[in-house]
Amino acid sequence: MKKTSLTTAVIAGLAGVAGITNMASAVNLSTDGTGSVLIYPYYTVNAGNATLLSVVNTTSEGKAVKVRFLEAYNSREVLDFNLYLSPFDVWTAEIDKTGDGASVTTSDVSCTVPYFTGTAVAFRNLAYSGSNDDTGPTGLDRTREGYVEMIEMGTVNDNTSGSLSAITHGGGTPDCAQVVAAWGNGGYWNIDPLVDLGVPDGGLFGSGSVINGEQGTIEGYNADAIEGFYDVLATTAQHTPPGSVNPNLADGANPVAFTFNTSGTGATSLATTTFTASIDAVSAVFMTDNVYNEYVVDPAYGESTEWVITFPTKRFYVDTQIVGGTALQPFDEFFGENIDGASCAPVSITPYDREENTTTTPLDFSPPPTAAGNALCWEANVVTFDQSGTSSAILGSGVVANVNLPSSFLNGWVNIGFAGTNHQIQGTNGNTFFGLPATGFAVEEHINANVSAGILANYTGLYNHKYNRLCSNAGGACS
Numbered sequence: 001m002k003k004t005s006l007t008t009a010v011i012a013g014l015a016g017v018a019g020i021t022n023m024a025s026a027v028n029l030s031t032d033g034t035g036s037v038l039i040y041p042y043y044t045v046n047a048g049n050a051t052l053l054s055v056v057n058t059t060s061e062g063k064a065v066k067v068r069f070l071e072a073y074n075s076r077e078v079l080d081f082n083l084y085l086s087p088f089d090v091w092t093a094e095i096d097k098t099g100d101g102a103s104v105t106t107s108d109v110s111c112t113v114p115y116f117t118g119t120a121v122a123f124r125n126l127a128y129s130g131s132n133d134d135t136g137p138t139g140l141d142r143t144r145e146g147y148v149e150m151i152e153m154g155t156v157n158d159n160t161s162g163s164l165s166a167i168t169h170g171g172g173t174p175d176c177a178q179v180v181a182a183w184g185n186g187g188y189w190n191i192d193p194l195v196d197l198g199v200p201d202g203g204l205f206g207s208g209s210v211i212n213g214e215q216g217t218i219e220g221y222n223a224d225a226i227e228g229f230y231d232v233l234a235t236t237a238q239h240t241p242p243g244s245v246n247p248n249l250a251d252g253a254n255p256v257a258f259t260f261n262t263s264g265t266g267a268t269s270l271a272t273t274t275f276t277a278s279i280d281a282v283s284a285v286f287m288t289d290n291v292y293n294e295y296v297v298d299p300a301y302g303e304s305t306e307w308v309i310t311f312p313t314k315r316f317y318v319d320t321q322i323v324g325g326t327a328l329q330p331f332d333e334f335f336g337e338n339i340d341g342a343s344c345a346p347v348s349i350t351p352y353d354r355e356e357n358t359t360t361t362p363l364d365f366s367p368p369p370t371a372a373g374n375a376l377c378w379e380a381n382v383v384t385f386d387q388s389g390t391s392s393a394i395l396g397s398g399v400v401a402n403v404n405l406p407s408s409f410l411n412g413w414v415n416i417g418f419a420g421t422n423h424q425i426q427g428t429n430g431n432t433f434f435g436l437p438a439t440g441f442a443v444e445e446h447i448n449a450n451v452s453a454g455i456l457a458n459y460t461g462l463y464n465h466k467y468n469r470l471c472s473n474a475g476g477a478c479s
Contacts, residue, residue, distance in 0.1 A: 026258030026272055027228045029285040034058060035225035036202040037249070040148035041310040041440045042380055043069070044210060045097040047396025052209040054092045055150055055223075057085040059203035062156030062164045064239055066247060067112075069095075069104065069123060071146040072380035072399045073136040074335045074343070075315035076127040078143045079104065082242045084111040084156060084179055086168040098122050101140030111167050111176035113183050113242045134319070135336030145397055147310050147380050150206065151229075151247050154237025155198040161188050163196035183241060190241070197237040200230050210395065210443075219443050219462040224312075226282065230254060250279040250316050257284035257427075261471045261478045271471055271478035273427035280425050283313045283330070286437035287425065289470035291416045293442040293463060295351075297386045298410040302447025306394050307383040307465070308440040309416070311345075314379050318343040330423045330436055344375035345436060346420050351405055353412035365401040376401060383416070394445050394460070431478040434470040441465060 043051035057063050068080040083091055093106040098120060105120040106112075114121075123143035128134050136142065158164040166178040182189040189195060206223035229252040230238075238247040255278045261269045275281050295305040317328040318335050327334040327343070335343040349363045365374050365383075376383075382397035385405055392400050403414070418435035426432045441464050448457040471478035 025228060025231055025254065026256040027226060027252065027254055027278075027281040027285055028258040030225040030227045033222060033225050034203055034205045035227040035229070036152040036200050036204065037226035037229045037252075038150040038204055038206045038223040039226070039310075039312045039439060040150075040206065040208045040223045041221070041312070042145070042147050042210070042308045042395075043095050043208065044145040044395050044397065045095055045102045046144050046391065046398070047212070047394070048214050049210050049212050049396060050097070051095040052092065052211055053095070053148060053206065054090060054208075055083070055085070055204060055206040057087065057089045057204060059201075060087045061198075061201070061203075062086055062167050063089075063204065064153040064156055064197065064237070065204070066151045066153055066240065066244075068149050068151070068248070069143075069146060070149065070315075070379070071128070071142050072397075073142060073341060073378050074128065074134050074319055075146075075379040076132070076134065076319075077245065078102075078123040078125070078127065078146065079121065080243065080245075081116075082113045082153075082183075083150075084113075084167040084174075086110070086164075086174060089169070096120070097144065099140065101125070101143040109169070109173055109176075111174050111179045113180050115176050115180050132321070134321075136341035141398075145380065145395070145399065147312065148208070149249065149312070150204070150223075151249075151251075152200040152202065152204060153197075153239045153247060154194075154200050157196050157198055160195050189239070193239040193241070194237060197239045199237060202227055215458045217445070217458050217460040219460050221441055221462055221464070224286075224439050226285065228254060228256075228258065229282070249282050249313055250277070252278045252282060254278050255281050257281040259285055259433075259469065259471070259478075261469060269477055269479065271431055273431040273433075273478065274429060275425070275427050279313055279316045280427075283425060283437040284427075284433050286312060286439055287330070287433040287435050287469065287471075288438050288467035289418055289435035290468040291418070291438060291440075292413060292466040292468070294411070294413045294444075295385050295405075295442070296411045296444055296446075297405065303411075303444065304387065304393050305385050305442060305444050306392050306397070307442045308380065308395070309376060309383060309438055309465075310380040310440050311376075311436060311438055312379075313437050314343070330425050330433075332420065332422050339377070342377035344377040345418070345423070346373060346375045348417035348419065349374055349403055350415040350417070351403070351409055351412060352414070353409045357409075359406050359409075361406070363403060363405075366404055374401070385414075394443055430473045432472055433478075434472075438467075439465070
């Protein structure tokens with residue numbers, strides 16, 4: 001997919017000034033919202049919530065997409081499958097609570113393998129229990145919250161076996177039986193997964209919504225879209241069987257990242273950074289030194305706030321199944337190294353009220369996740385403000401770090417800082433990104449018990465985080 005003409009012109013002009021060519025070959029976080037990889041920062045089925053997902057194919061090509069659900073503690077996979085989108089198609093699904101865990105269901109007729117339209121498919125704990133025990137909880141309740149990634153595996157055509165025709169909604173219904181059979185014993189994709197598959201080229205966008213039917217609330221967000229995940233020189237697709245752990249965020253085979261650098265200089269510059277590993281290029285586009293957002297906690301108006309902070313690449317640095325026994329920068333410790341069920345990264349917390357007041361008293365998460373002080377210890381974290389208990393009030397999260405604000409701070413904003421000794425990654429040209437690779441949003445809830453005649457009204461809003469990128473090269477700006 002092409003950027004809008006205005007965006008293309010602006011970036012091309014900046015690129016010319018910076019001497020950057022062939023930007024399409026660099027991993028970047030799409031400003032237009034479309035790409036070949038989508039990151040949905042959070043799902044939950046706790047506290048009466050369900051989560052709705054959608055993905056849209058904006059192109060005239062068929063798309064093969066890997067859909068993967070990851071739990072919040074250590075990003076161990078709880079379910080994945082292949083999705084095949086026809087040109088200009090939309091696929092939707094819902095994540096619900098099922099027994100002790102969660103499940104996904106869809107009424108959409110777009111082809112999935114395995115095919116499960118109209119049937120709830122339960123999430124699984126196989127990747128973190130038994131011989132895969134990672135020191136975290138082993139029950140199905142661990143599947144109830146986490147995040148989602150969708151990765152394009154290739155474009156679908158009719159060159160050999162008519163796969164594009166099969167997935168296209170002729171008369172409203174595609175021929176999913178052909179697609180399922182293609183992966184069966186003796187099927188043409190089972191024999192050669194590149195049959196009718198071209199190189200992935202993006203054009204996907206998506207959204208998620210946390211919805212609570214009893215409360216009458218919904219919080220919707222746009223999925224983060226990554227462009228340039230695959231090298232423009234790639235000549236083949238990465239079309240894998242359903243159930244395969246590949247492709248994942250480390251399989252882009254593109255070690256070059258393209259970022260805008262706003263390191264407090266008052267001017268925006270472009271930086272192109274080459275890494276030895278492609279996962280570092282993906283991490284670089286999410287790297288941030290500070291996360292900013294607002295909060296409201298005024299009990300007179302029934303107000304509460306929760307932040308989601310997700311580290312979408314963390315497992316590739318801290319999971320012993322992937323990296324062995326030594327955690328890699330930009331993180332501090334492998335999962336379970338010092339605390340069972342955790343891999344903690346120290347952070348700082350600076351609150352302000354709406355009149356610019358702050359506090360000199362150090363703030364603590366409660367309960368403190370580590371003896372060393374404040375830290376975010378999981379892949380998908382929920383930060384609450386002035387709450388108590390082991391789960392959060394809005395999202396029902398069990399991976400909670402609560403901030404105890406000064407008693408007079410009923411509304412304002414907070415700066416969570418990611419500065420830390422290990423919190424950096426460096427490219428081969430010396431460009432060094434500081435902080436942690438993060439994404440997420442804030443959710444605010446307002447409860448009005450005085451509408452009229454005893455009617456209760458609930459209101460929620462969702463607000464994307466704001467960030468500061470810190471990148472330097474030998475004391476100067478990254479380039």
